[in-house]
Amino acid sequence: MSANFGVIVFPGSNCDHDAYHALAHVMNANAQFIWHKDTDLSDIDFLLVPGGFSYGDYLRSGAIARFSPIMQSVTEFAQKGGPVLGVCNGFQILLEAGLLPGAMLHNEQLRFICKQSYLRCETSDTLFTRTIEPGEVLQLPVAHGEGNYVTDSDQLKKLQDNNQIVFRYCNREGETTREANINGSIDHIAGICNQKRNVLGMMPHPERAVESILGSDDGKRIFESALHELAAV
Template identity: 85%
Template sequence: MSANFGVIVFPGSNCDHDAYHALAHVMNANTKFLWHKDTDLSDIDFLLVPGGFSYGDYLRSGAIARFSPIMQSVVDFVEQGRPVLGICNGFQILLEAGLLPGAMLHNEELRFVCKQTHLRCETSDTLFTRNIEEGEVLQVPVAHGEGNYFTDEDQLKALQDNDQVVFRYSDADGNVTEEANFNGSVDNIAGICNKNRNVLGMMPHPERAVEKLIGSDDGKKIFESVLNELAVA
């Protein structure tokens, strides 16, 4: 039996259809939209929290969406060990919900940035990165104004010690440099997972990098990893 994917839609989401296209049309996965007022996730095997501007990013990014009815079900879903991927605003929502540690600040230069970036995979030890070699570089676009990941020194050390840093901003050759860290994120962090390794939050958009026609299909490796893991689960 094939896995069922759910893409959550909040008021203001604008990457939900990108995510649906990547999963349903490119990866041929059974995929459906989940409205933010839905609470029954019993038939879902994998949740994707997409990017956009949920609730207009009022207060701060993800702060209101965190209180949508579906989010308690998402917390329960995570506690059951089931996988969740939060992309861009989805990452911000997972942070606000306490499902990942840390917070997002405005980009260092206070500008919205939309461009292709390079990410170095820091660990293959997640269900999201089994198909990606440690140190491999992916080309994936970003589009955010509040992607400056921050956490304190103790939590940063814990992330490093627990191998929870999944992606770092790098140059095309995999060098983690200050120049590559366009938004000012601590330790060049572009994506992290939780301690149980079933939740991944990342600011870059792999769902926008699944077809070479639009610049890169490197994002497919993340979705392929997930599909392979779910197939053998």
């Protein structure tokens, strides 16, 4: 049986259709939209929390979306081991919901960034990266104003020790130079997972990099890995 992918839609989401297109039309997966007021995830095998400006990013990015009815179901889904991918604003929502540690600040330059970025895969030990070798460099676009990931020194050490840093910003050659750290994130962090390794938050957009005509199809690697893992269950 094919896995069912759910794409959550909040007021202000604007990457939901990108995500649906990537899953349904490019990856040929079963995908459906889930409105933020819905709570039933019984037929969902994989959740994607997309980017955008949920609730206009009032208060803080993701701060209001965290209280949408769907998020209690998302939390329960994740606690049971269900895979959850949060992209950009979705990452911010997962942080606000406590499903991932840390927080987001405004970009170091205090400017909205919309450009191609390079990120280095740091671990294959997640269902999102099982088919990607550590050290491989992916090219994915970013589009955010608050992508400067921060956490305290104790939590950072836990992320490092537990191999929870999944992606780091780098240059084309895979080097984590200061110039490559486009938003100033601590330790070049572009994506992290939880300790159970079933929840991934990342700022770059894999759903916007699934067709080479758009400049890169490296985002397919993440969805291919997820589909491969779910098919093996």
